[in-house]
Amino acid sequence: MGRTLAEKVWDDHVVRRAEGEPDLLYIDLHLLHEVTSPQAFDGLRANGRPVRRLDLTIATEDHNTPTLDIDKPIADPVSRAQLETLRKNCAEFGVRLHPLGDVEQGVVHVVGPQLGLTQPGTTVVCGDSHTSTHGAFGALAFGIGTSQVEHVLATQTLPMARPKTMAITVTGELAEGVTAKDLILAIIAKIGTGGGQGYVLEYRGEAIEKLSMEARMTICNMSIEAGARAGMIAPDRTTFDYLRGRDHAPVGEDWDAAVAYWETLRTDDDAVFDAEVVIDGSALTPFVTWGTNPGQGAPLSASVPDPASYEDPSERLAAEKALEYMGLTAGQPLRDIKVDTVFVGSCTNGRIEDLRAVAEVIKGRKVADGVRMLVVPGSVRVALQAVEEGLDKVFKEAGAEWRHAGCSMCLGMNPDQLAPGERSASTSNRNFEGRQGKGGRTHLVSPPVAAATAVLGHLASPADLTDATATATAGAR
Amino acid sequence: MEAFTTHTGRAVPLRRSNVDTDQIIPAHWLKKITRDGFEDGLFEAWRKDPEFVTNRPERQGATVLVAGPDFGTGSSREHAVWALQNFGFKAVISSRFADIFRGNSLKNGLLTVVLPQETVDRLWELTEADPTAEITVDLVARQVRAAGIEAEFELDDNARWRLLEGLDDISLTLQNEADIARYESARPSFKPRTIAL
Numbered sequence: 001m002g003r004t005l006a007e008k009v010w011d012d013h014v015v016r017r018a019e020g021e022p023d024l025l026y027i028d029l030h031l032l033h034e035v036t037s038p039q040a041f042d043g044l045r046a047n048g049r050p051v052r053r054l055d056l057t058i059a060t061e062d063h064n065t066p067t068l069d070i071d072k073p074i075a076d077p078v079s080r081a082q083l084e085t086l087r088k089n090c091a092e093f094g095v096r097l098h099p100l101g102d103v104e105q106g107v108v109h110v111v112g113p114q115l116g117l118t119q120p121g122t123t124v125v126c127g128d129s130h131t132s133t134h135g136a137f138g139a140l141a142f143g144i145g146t147s148q149v150e151h152v153l154a155t156q157t158l159p160m161a162r163p164k165t166m167a168i169t170v171t172g173e174l175a176e177g178v179t180a181k182d183l184i185l186a187i188i189a190k191i192g193t194g195g196g197q198g199y200v201l202e203y204r205g206e207a208i209e210k211l212s213m214e215a216r217m218t219i220c221n222m223s224i225e226a227g228a229r230a231g232m233i234a235p236d237r238t239t240f241d242y243l244r245g246r247d248h249a250p251v252g253e254d255w256d257a258a259v260a261y262w263e264t265l266r267t268d269d270d271a272v273f274d275a276e277v278v279i280d281g282s283a284l285t286p287f288v289t290w291g292t293n294p295g296q297g298a299p300l301s302a303s304v305p306d307p308a309s310y311e312d313p314s315e316r317l318a319a320e321k322a323l324e325y326m327g328l329t330a331g332q333p334l335r336d337i338k339v340d341t342v343f344v345g346s347c348t349n350g351r352i353e354d355l356r357a358v359a360e361v362i363k364g365r366k367v368a369d370g371v372r373m374l375v376v377p378g379s380v381r382v383a384l385q386a387v388e389e390g391l392d393k394v395f396k397e398a399g400a401e402w403r404h405a406g407c408s409m410c411l412g413m414n415p416d417q418l419a420p421g422e423r424s425a426s427t428s429n430r431n432f433e434g435r436q437g438k439g440g441r442t443h444l445v446s447p448p449v450a451a452a453t454a455v456l457g458h459l460a461s462p463a464d465l466t467d468a469t470a471t472a473t474a475g476a477r
Numbered sequence: 478m479e480a481f482t483t484h485t486g487r488a489v490p491l492r493r494s495n496v497d498t499d500q501i502i503p504a505h506w507l508k509k510i511t512r513d514g515f516e517d518g519l520f521e522a523w524r525k526d527p528e529f530v531t532n533r534p535e536r537q538g539a540t541v542l543v544a545g546p547d548f549g550t551g552s553s554r555e556h557a558v559w560a561l562q563n564f565g566f567k568a569v570i571s572s573r574f575a576d577i578f579r580g581n582s583l584k585n586g587l588l589t590v591v592l593p594q595e596t597v598d599r600l601w602e603l604t605e606a607d608p609t610a611e612i613t614v615d616l617v618a619r620q621v622r623a624a625g626i627e628a629e630f631e632l633d634d635n636a637r638w639r640l641l642e643g644l645d646d647i648s649l650t651l652q653n654e655a656d657i658a659r660y661e662s663a664r665p666s667f668k669p670r671t672i673a674l
Contacts, residue, residue, distance in 0.1 A: 015660040016653050021635050024653060026660050028668055036554065038510035049647070058671040064508060078508040085510050096671050117669045129553040129577060145555035145581035147646070155650045157657055161633070193495055194547040194573050227550065229576050250667040258667035293495045293550070314494040314545055314594075321493070411552075413504045432499040432551060434522050 002268025004165045005234050006200040009140040009265065013123050015157055022159040028122035028139075030152050031108045032059035032095065034086040035413070036127030040150035041089040051093045053156045058117065059090050060098040062107045064413050067376055067403035070100055079414065093153075106379020106405045109133040109347035113217065114381050116246025120235035120262040125152055130347045130429065132223040136216035137243075138235035138265045140200070143224060163229065164274035166199040167267075170207035172282030177462060179357070180215035181349060181427065181446035182287040183207070183279075184222045185297045189287070191277060193295040196228025199275065202267060203233050207281030213242040214353040221348045222429050225294035234266045286461045288334060289431045289444040291322035296431075298334065300449065300461055306330035325433050326441050327421070334459050337443065341424040342373040342400075342454040343436070344447060346410035349427035350378025352385050354447040359394040361451035361462045366399050368457035373400035374416060376408040400454065412437045425453040479586035480643030484567045485613040486540030488604040489530055494545035498578065501549065501557040515560035531564075535608035542569045543600045543612070549578025549589075558582045568614040570621065572597050583636055586643065588614055590621060596628045616640060 003011070016024040030053075037059070044051070051057060064079045074080040083100065090097035098104040104111060109130055112118045124134040124141035127149040134141035148158055168187060174180075188195075201223050203216075211219070216233050223231030240259060243249045250258040289297040290304050296319065298305065307319035307330065323330065328337070344350075344358050355377065367373045375395045377383035383405055386392055392402045409416040410428035418424055418440025427450050431442040443459060452460040506518035523529045530536055542561065548571040549557060558581045561569065569587065572594040582589045592600075603623055604610050613622040616637060621628045632640075639646065650657075 016656040024650065024656070026657070026664075029671075035507050039512050039555075042510075043647075047647070055670040055672050055674050063504075076508075082508050082510055117671065119669055122668065127553055129551065131553075143553035143577055145553050145558070145577060145584065147555060147581065147584040151647050151650065154647050155657065156661075157650055159646065159650060193550055194575075197547075197573065197576055224551075224577075227547070227575060248669045248671070250669075254667040257665065261665070261667070293497065317492070318494050411499075411504045413507060430497075430499070430551060432497045434503060435499050438503075438522060 002271035004267045004271045005202055005232055006165050009121050022161045024157050025160045027125050027152050027156055029124045030057045031112055031126035033108050034061050034082050035063045036146050038085045039146050043150040049154045051153045054094050058096045060105050060108050060111050061100050063407045065100045065406040066414050067406050067408050070404045103380050107347045107407055110378035116243055116249035121265050129224045130221050132231050133217050133221040133347055135220040135230050135232040137239055142229040163200045164198050166201050166275040167273040168201050168203050169205040169278045170281040171205050172280055174207055174281050178284050179446040180218040184219045185287040186284055188226045188295050189297040191226050193293050194227045196226035199228050201228045201231040214351045218348055235262045286449050292325055292433050296322055300334055304328045304330055304332045338458045339425045340422045342450050343409045343424055343426040344450050345376030345408055346428040348429040349447050352382050355386050355391050357447040358451040359391045361448050362398045363394045365455045367454045371457050373454045375400050376403045377405045379405045409436050425450050478643050481586050481588050481616050481640045483615040485611050488541045488543050488612050489536050489539045490601045490604045491544040495547045495550055496544055497551035498554050498557040502560040507556055512559050516563035519560040519564045540565055540567045541612045542566050544571045546573040549575040553577045555581045558585045558587050562587050590630045592628050599626055
């Protein structure tokens with residue numbers, strides 16, 4: 001019988017298989033950052049263990065880094081100590097590190113792909129749940145905890161139970177103005193935050209094949225929000241074209257050998273998935289969340305749902321609590337929801353195509369009065385590219401703040417946070433209670449929706465912006 | 478790792494679904510570089526409410542958390558497990574756990590027990606009606622017991638054995654050093670490397 005993409009990559013990494021035990025899986029690439037690694041390095045030290053494969057390990061600083069005044073010492077002593085700990089650990093063990101201020105620094109899931117380290121058919125892990133991002137290349141990539149970080153540092157392997165596989169087939173083509181973010185939010189709303197538990201998702205179908213690499217990364221990134229550790233997309237011409245010429249992409253004979261292997265990484269026609277979901281991509285419209293988990297979403301054209309409409313009692317209770325926390329009432333049109341802050345960035349939507357999409361909408365317009373807009377590039381390389389294209393000027397002229405690279409307000413570990421009761425439209429991945437700051441309220445949106453929302457001050461799509469709005473808003477300033 | 482065989486204690490019934498790791502331990506706590514001292518961060522936002530279940534006098538010293546479905550969703554932060562343990566929890570019962578959280582818990586000796594929602598409902602009713610009611614989580618017999626309730630749970634033999642013995646996963650894996658070395662010697666040359674050695 002044929003095998004799925006996930007099964008092929010899995011099988012190619014089994015170091016040891018024994019009855020009654022999890023498979024021992026080899027890890028091709030281990031990404032580290034400051035937050036989930038200090039206790040792992042402590043464990044190595046306590047047991048006198050070295051890092052087994054320094055050549056398969058790389059670190060950067062992202063979660064806890066400031067996005068302002070990066071040339072000055074970090075104000076918060078606890079944050080500073082954590083970054084210094086990473087630097088000390090990397091120096092002591094010999095791990096390659098791209099610290100704050102380095103040209104390759106950035107959100108770990110933006111850095112890996114842009115360096116060409118993320119490649120088809122590899123296994124990629126990181127102490128961060130959004131490691132699923134790298135599955136866009138046909139890699140098997142998943143987030144791990146700190147104990148597992150230590151395990152991989154020491155052994156370059158992980159004992160893992162073989163996951164089940166789920167096909168998510170997206171038919172048709174996404175309509176103009178509908179992005180990968182809208183698609184993945186719609187998928188999560190359909191299968192639920194627990195729908196992917198125990199599965200590796202494979203996104204396939206016409207709509208997926210037509211996506212750029214960056215859009216595919218947006219999709220795979222949020223697999224974890226559906227409960228799946230990993231999401232994958234079969235590598236194709238788009239993948240190879242993205243990789244060719246990057247720093248760590250293979251060259252010469254290695255390139256040819258790699259492509260020959262990569263081309264085998266497709267689910268066989270006779271392979272059987274453990275579960276299958278089909279979504280009509282052509283029917284989708286811009287999608288946003290109204291609640292406090294990423295599955296609580298709806299088309300922007302819809303209204304806040306009535307909790308009473310849920311049959312499942314725990315879903316009903318969750319919806320009631322979400323509306324209370326979010327300060328929303330059932331039946332309120334989503335377009336009427338006013339925001340205080342717009343955040344553009346994160347490993348979900350902090351790449352150059354995302355910034356271009358925002359700039360295209362906001363160019364010549366102004367951020368609405370009383371709205372703060374933060375644009376945080378996913379990496380220094382993304383920032384440099386944006387500057388080269390003049391996007392930073394577009395953002396600044398519109399009244400947005402152009403910041404340095406990092407995770408920033410996606411998780412609010414650094415000073416970029418919402419104040420209690422503040423509401424954001426955010427291109428990030430989690431709308432959990434307090435995620436972007438204590439008492440903050442988050443609506444997950446696509447980059448174009450974020451831009452239109454910034455201009456109008458309420459949840460909106462670019463289609464809501466008329467030329468008249470542009471002139472009027474611009475004139476008002 | 479701390480071994481787990483059987484534990485009996487009073488319960489904290491937490492009638493919430495999708496308790497994500499940001500609720501279990503908010504991000505600002507993640508700046509710490511130790512595995513301890515997270516107890517005050519556990520459910521930090523909810524605990525501001527004096528009526529929140531863990532603040533109730535009758536719940537002090539309770540060691541078994543009984544939560545709604547999809548417990549531990551979201552980030553991979555192992556700090557969530559440490560926070561629960563630092564606070565005093567020995568076991569968490571839910572009808573569904575997020576994968577990464579579950580893996581992290583079992584690596585630290587915090588037993589996460591999956592039971593059908595009907596059984597979770599009965600445990601809620603029992604422990605809400607009688608806060609002194611005790612729950613026994615027995616890994617040897619793979620059973621949860623409380624007054625009038627006896628429920629079997631599943632945990633694969635390998636994970637169970639590691640927990641019962643409190644084994645160190647890394648030491649176990651390093652016993653397979655020869656297999657790892659053999660695998661490494663056959664890896665294709667086109668695989669990426671972060672540095673030239």
